[in-house]
Amino acid sequence: MTATTPAAAPAPETTASPARTPVAGSGSPGTGPVLRRPLPPGVPGAASRPRRADAPHAVIAAEVWHTEWARPLLERLGLRTVIADERLSCERVLDTLAAQSVAFVCEELPVSGLAAMTWAARRTEALRRDDPLLGVVFMVEDHRALDPRALGPLVRTLSPGDTDLPAFLDEVRRARHEFHWELRNRRPGTPPAGRTQASPARWSGTVPNFNVKHPSMLLPYALLSARTRRDVYCEISPQEALLFVADSADRGPVAAVDRVFRTLRRDVDQLNTALGSRLRLHLDHADDHEVVQAACEAGFDSVMVDGSGRTLHQNVLFTNAATELARRYGVLVEGEIGSIDGAGLRKWNKTTTSDFTRFVENTDLDLVGAHVGQFHSFDYGFAATRRAMAEAALLDDRATGDDLHAFAEACARVEKDLTDSGLPAYSAEHRLVAALARRATTEGDGADAGPRLDAVFREARTRVPVFQRPLLDALEREWLERRLAKARRKTGLWDEVFAVDPARGHRYAAIDHGLVRAFTGVLDGTGRALVVHGGSSLSRVDLASLPGHGVARVNFGSTVYADYLEALRAHLPVDLTTDPDSPTGDGTWKHVRRMSYLAEATREWRSWTEAPPSFVETFVSRLERCYAAPLRGRTPAEAPGGRS
Amino acid sequence: MRAAEQDSDIGVVDDEAQAAVVAAEEIIDEASGGDGGVFGHAWSDDRVAHLLERLASDFVLDNTYREQHLSLTASENYPSKLVRMLGSGLQGGFYEFAPPYPAEAGEWAFPDSGANASLVGKLTGIGRQLFEAATFDWRPNGGSVAEQAVLLGTCGRGDGFVHFAHKDGGHFALESLAAAAGINTYHLPMVDRTLLIDVDRLATLCGEHPEIKLVILDQSFKLRWQPLAQIRAALPEGVFLAYDSSHDGALIAGGVLPQPTLLGADAVHGNTHKTIAGPQKAYIAFRDADHPKLRAVSDWVCPQMQSNSHAELIAPMYVALSEIALHGHDYARQIVANAKVLAQALHEEGVRVSGESFGFTETHQVHVITGSAADALRLSLGDLAHAGIRTTNIEVPGANGLHGLRLGVQAMTRRGLREAEMREVARLVAKVVLRRAEPTAVRAEVADLLRHHPLDELAYSFDAHVDSPAAARLLGEVFR
Incomplete structure (x- = not known):
């Protein structure tokens, strides 16, 4: 019992130490008395049954909940469901529940195409007022209503026959786990019983x-x-x-x-x-x-x-x-x-x-x-590092191929600029942006093809009148700027990690x-x-x-x-002291x-x-x-x- | 021919009717799942299922709210599982219950199994024991009914009564009723610095107004024990002294505060959902079973002010009082210790806490002074609520009209928070009140703190016994 005789020096270790396995029971050689106060009367011991409070919530709009095909998909997740309606809005429910306890909000998407991209972006922003990692799911009857690649991180669509909602839930959980050390602060589960090595001496x-x-x-x-x-x-x-x-x-x-x-x-x-x-x-x-x-x-x-x-x-x-x-x-x-x-x-x-x-x-x-x-x-900012790496991974997740998410944001921005400049919604310019957005999502619709936005732009340039060409360039610039912003953000995150x-x-x-x-x-x-x-x-x-x-x-x-x-x-x-000009x-x-x-x-x-x-x-x-x-x-x- | 035509017509009509009936039956059969079962079975199930799901959704929301919020209101608590579940029994009956004085069965007496009398006997027995009283009337359906019955049973038109002014924490249920009944209202004279009743001035008041028949200590904003023995001694003979123990019932029953009946109060009354973690119910306990006002007060409770006493709450009330009988002393001591630590820690954080001269508090309450009424409201319904901290805003007694927050620690004590956690609570409150911290960030800390204190394992309760064979037998019968 080396640890109970602190003065004794441990014998030189000449054999390899195998990986430790946990020992049965809570004590081990060398543990002193546990100096914890007794629990208040009526409170059972700490190792108790799983708690309801540990299950996350899903906030589901009533229209979604009463959709015949959608409900079984959502019920299968086993979440604590709160149904929102006109008397109890999703925002009000999110106000009530602590941010990290809601896995996702699921609402119906009432529009399609470019309007759907804008709608989804606006709703996502509103719902994420207190929790940037809130999952957002938009139910669509037809999966062509909105290309999921045009959505941001932890946002997706739900359409009939979807089977990967559990994977989405895991993705939200994983991201939160990396971002919030509070979620990793929970008391660990009891490891299985096994054999252990003797502790080294406390004092040598x-x-x-x-x-x-x-x-x-x-x-x-x-x-x-x-x-x-x-x-x-x-x-x-x-x-x-x-x-x-x-x-x-x-x-x-x-x-x-x-x-x-x-x-x-x-x-x-x-x-x-x-x-x-x-x-x-x-x-x-x-x-x-x-x-x-x-x-x-x-x-x-x-x-x-x-x-x-x-x-x-x-x-x-x-x-x-x-x-x-x-x-x-x-x-x-x-x-x-x-x-x-x-x-x-x-x-x-x-x-x-x-x-x-x-x-x-x-x-x-x-x-x-x-x-x-x-x-x-x-x-020793391991928590901050985990967070930064998780954020970089979320950005990576969407910033692939031609980055349709950035393109959707660019389209929404240009749409807004057109509206602000007084062009009516039925104008050729508005219709052009909508058509490009539609083309962008259908162009890469093949199995692994990915979008071909350069082809979309090339084709558009050959077909639109010259006076509309600046509109295309503005759209391309907005798109590239958003991609660049993501790359800059990732570089910044790596600097946080390695500085x-x-x-x-x-x-x-x-x-x-x-x-x-x-x-x-x-x-x-x-x-x-x-x-x-x-x-x-x-x-x-x-x-x-x-x-x-x-x-x-x-x-x-x-x-x-x-x-x-x-x-x-x-x-x-x-x-090693002089650094050349660096890309990061x-x-x-x-x-x-x-x-x-x-x-x-x-x-x-x-x-x-x-x-x-x-x-x-x-x-x-x-x-x-x-x-x-x-x-x-x-x-x-x-x-x-x-x-x- | 005509007859034949008629027959034929009738036959056509019959065929059409028959076809319609068959079609309807098919529809019904389809709707009921084709099993030829009860009419509209599946349709009805679907509707009911939707209704139940929507109800479940509301309960999910509210239960989560309770789990995740730091309840620091002074007037709420968490009843234990048995208290909550036992309310499912004895539902649906409209019973007349005997008053706490000898009485013959009257017009509204109902035949029953005898179980009601058995339960009432258990409840009144433990109630008398906990409040050192000769009678225990469990029938009032709330604290307001109880105090209104005391007022109407002791005072008539032209009489007067004395209670705490609202600014000193007096309850709102009496003055309007007194005015309507022609009873004059007087306020207890207070010493602002000590928050104690000025007994000499009270004696003068009663001397100058011989119509005063009742002095009722109905304080809701309560930091101190009042000098009850001196008050009794200063009152003219025949003046009824009532003590409202709605807030400090568990502290009295737990032995941390003195028994009002032993210090001269004629009756002690209060509700059972503040420091006593029971159902929404109340009691009136008389020191003397032969008290001349017992009959009048009891009759005002029932049948004058209420006809139904909610028999389903007898058993929950009994269990709640039994939890006090078993754990009350530890519970009450911990409440007071928690309140003192919370007040001291808030003070050390820089928050302005009322009552520094007397150690901030002698009860479960802590009063924080924040400024104007609007400031207090903004905090209690705004920043603190968003931070997951439930409080109420009040005009703080003895603070020259300033408003603030009334905090109570009884609910959190039931969740198992003790002195160390109370320092954490103080830090979190101070972050919002003083340092204007982002409520969302504080809320994460609140949720983190409460995760260690789940609602399904309440301290000082019978929750640890809820899975026992005895409890299983009981609940099996309750839900039968």
Whole structure:
């Protein structure tokens, strides 16, 4: 029971660690007492039957609901249906129901052709006043009334014989899931029972915890561990897994991250076996349950469940749910209080002792991270990244081929301009735009043909009078501008994702030793220990003082990565500081260049274990000198928290 | 020939009629699904199905609204499942029920199974116990009926009564009725700073107006316990002292506030759907079974003001009071603790909360001062409603005419919210009231908070027993 005797150092791990499977029951070796208050009288336990409130709603217009062929299609979805009519409009229902609980609104489309495109756009905008991800379905008796390709993301038509409404519902759910972290905040389901590995010790002296921004960085970390015969933790956040390591996110960010976790676990096991190292794998800054579960299942030794971006109360709820999950896999759990990350509410404030005390009292963690004055440079915005990637995917989804959606919007705009300029609805110009819209939808009506809008324009130019040609060009310009706007938006989104540059200007923050002492005092007797993030920002003197305080781990991120690149540059010189003119934003371009460079320079890193290149040796020396050595010495023999 | 023609004509007519009948039968047969069943069976089913679906839709909407909204009104609660379901029994009867004094069966007495008397016996027994009373009249169909019966049973034309002015939280049900009945209305003198009744001035008032026969403490905006013993002592003999416990019934029954009857009130009355999470019903409990006004007050309830006492609500009322008997002490303590934390947290957020000098509240209510009546209305029906927070706007007692919000924590306490969650609630309210946060964003936070506190697992209720064999037997019989 290593975890209940925190002072005991774990035996060196020489065999590969298989992926963890959950253990039966809620407890595991090393768990302390659960310090949760009893439920109020009359409330049954948390693991209860599925709740009605979890089923989404569909708001269906009465005309649709009473349409013989449509109702079975809608009923089959099993949603909580609210029927809207002239006394209870769809908008009123949407006002009443919380935005994310309505999957879609289904209304009848009373017009066809270009008018239908305009109508659909107007209604969609009105219905989405509070929820931009609301699904919108327009019922049409004849599928030719409106080409679904002309509709925006998460908007579709429903016509007799449709069978893919469930897929549409899944699409809405998936998009929301990526956009709203609140929806991922739900208590995770109980994983199946199984066997688990013993947890690593909570305490084996003050150990470094290095960021992994590329898998090749594992080798020097393992060498350091083998040479110092000590535990060395290496950590990766979901954001880093996605942006620095993942090969593809085709199946969604969590699947990509999961793949990275499993690969890392395999690599770490192979290194430990080959080098006799004690490299431990830690998940850093995970703020949703899916990611925590992925890491646990991949066999991570330790996870950090980061609820610090929430309020204290929400942080406790999130942390307890995630801890309950991690305990099933026998994984060490670190929580965080005080918002030391970029998404936090109080990034620049130190954690208060009262918040820290309440957090410790109400959670059951092995390790606690807090803001003690250090600077934490990297933005761990995995939620924002998921959101940006989901938005880019939604834009991709419609911006294919000739982008009929953009063309429909352009037609509606030109129609409006014609009306504003005083041309009556029956004028030749209006009819021309309507005819082009009709042609655009019928032109690509073949199975996989896709629209051929260039052919539509070419044909129109040969047939319309010269004085109407400017109208065609205006329409083409509007269409291209909309496509360009989408492309610009996507570029902007990638910039949001990749604009993550380590900020070295803030190096050497002053640590608040009084606060560290206060926190370790709170932890005294609980068997838990403190973790200090942002170790890169601390001076050597401050680092050397942390073992004396009984700090369990110190995390190093930005400077280690910079040091690694610096060492690598000696091996494969390239100037990464100057960026040529880039087709995308600076952040994205810099990231692409850096990743390309790393991929090229470390292509064969798995074969380096026998004879590591000189730059690896240089980097290992630096790790030892600047990061590991200051953390040794004056370390208490026993865990500062005492035995729990 | 003629006869034959006639016969023939008749035969044609008969054939036509026969054909029409056959055609009609075919139509009917088709409509009824071809099974030769009841006339218009399928047609009728379809119509009924539509009707039921539309009804279900309305309930989906309303249930979801309840699930997703933070109910901070002081006058509502969530009845437990048993309370809601038991109302399905005893429907359809028009029963006369005995008054709370000995009486012979009268003109409107109905023969019955005896179960009604058994249920009433259980209900009145627990009612007397919870309110330390000698009688418990369960028949009033609402709190207004109860207080109006007290007024009419204790005062006649030319008499007077004293109650809280509207600005001090007095109820609206009495003054118009009193005026119509020729009863003079006086208002309780208050100390604005403390929100307590000025007992000396009340004594003077009663001395100067010997026609005053009733003092009724009918406060709806209620932050404090009033000095009932001193009030009783200051009143001339023969003045009826009534305490309206509609708002704080569960706090009294739960032992957090004193029993009015033990401090000198002649009667305590109130409804059962505010802090008591029962059906929309009311009660009048007399301290003394021989009280001279018992008969008059009880007769005003029934048969003068109502003829039917809604027998279907006896069992729900009994269960609601039983939940109070079992969990009332914890429930009442938690309500007061929640209210105090909510008030303090709002105050710390920067919201102007009434009553800082006495710790903000001694009941389930918290009063927030926001400014003009229009401001308060805009908040309660506008931003807060859009943010998923239900409140009501009031003229705040003791705030020099300023308006604001009356918040009550009893419903959220039943959903299991406690001090930590109340701090969250305060943060959310302050975001809307003070910081003008986007209501849609706050609403997502509200829904997130309430997701941890589902409506089908109410605290301090019998919800945990609803799946038990005993409950199954009971409900099987109720729905039979």
